[in-house]
Amino acid sequence: MKYNENSEMMKSKMKTADLALCAFFAALSAILSQIIIPIGPVPVSFTHISIFAAAGLLGAKLGTVSQIVYVLLGAAGVPVFAGFTGGIGAVAGPRGGFIIGYVLCALAVGLIVDRFGKSFKILIPAMYVGWVFTYVPGVSWFMRVTGAELAAALPLCVFPFLPGDLLKTVLCAILVKRLSPALKALN
Numbered sequence: 001m002k003y004n005e006n007s008e009m010m011k012s013k014m015k016t017a018d019l020a021l022c023a024f025f026a027a028l029s030a031i032l033s034q035i036i037i038p039i040g041p042v043p044v045s046f047t048h049i050s051i052f053a054a055a056g057l058l059g060a061k062l063g064t065v066s067q068i069v070y071v072l073l074g075a076a077g078v079p080v081f082a083g084f085t086g087g088i089g090a091v092a093g094p095r096g097g098f099i100i101g102y103v104l105c106a107l108a109v110g111l112i113v114d115r116f117g118k119s120f121k122i123l124i125p126a127m128y129v130g131w132v133f134t135y136v137p138g139v140s141w142f143m144r145v146t147g148a149e150l151a152a153a154l155p156l157c158v159f160p161f162l163p164g165d166l167l168k169t170v171l172c173a174i175l176v177k178r179l180s181p182a183l184k185a186l187n
Helices: 002-032 047-075 088-092 096-116 120-146 150-157 159-186
Strands: none
Touching (some): 002 047, 047 088, 047 096, 047 159, 096 120, 120 159, 150 159
16 A cells, blocks of 8 residues: 555656646746847747757656746736736737747657657757747748738848857757756656
8 A cells, every 4th residue: 555655646746846847947938038139029039948948858748838838927917928028919919929939849849859869969950840830930920910021021030040049059959968867867
């Protein structure tokens, strides 16, 4: 009987640890989204560092949950989005597609990492797939809300971000590789 109780207690602790990690990465997304460089209608932010770290370290399920929590907090009005914004208006506004894209990015990166591992050969392409899953809904929604054509949206929403995306991708791949053993030791 004690074995079953202990086993159930371990499962409960694991679930609690998973929830704590999801909350941590949702909070980290909220913090990093405030580090912005305002260059136009869509600012440069550091949110993807936490998204890639969550997906790479926690996998598809928990990494995605962490970003769903972040988006739901913001949609509920908590000022967690770039520039301390929040509410349905922020999600429905020109940047809303990028916010939704964060969830899709975490899911895509997490699925790839879960399936193929965490080598640099996997992490770097997985993160670039994540960028696509952020940019496609982001640019599409921006065009819908603003009425901009693709030729006008790309210089505003994509091209200025590409050099920084490269740096963030490499940084995040290094972070995931370095932090994975520590996170594994916690389990």
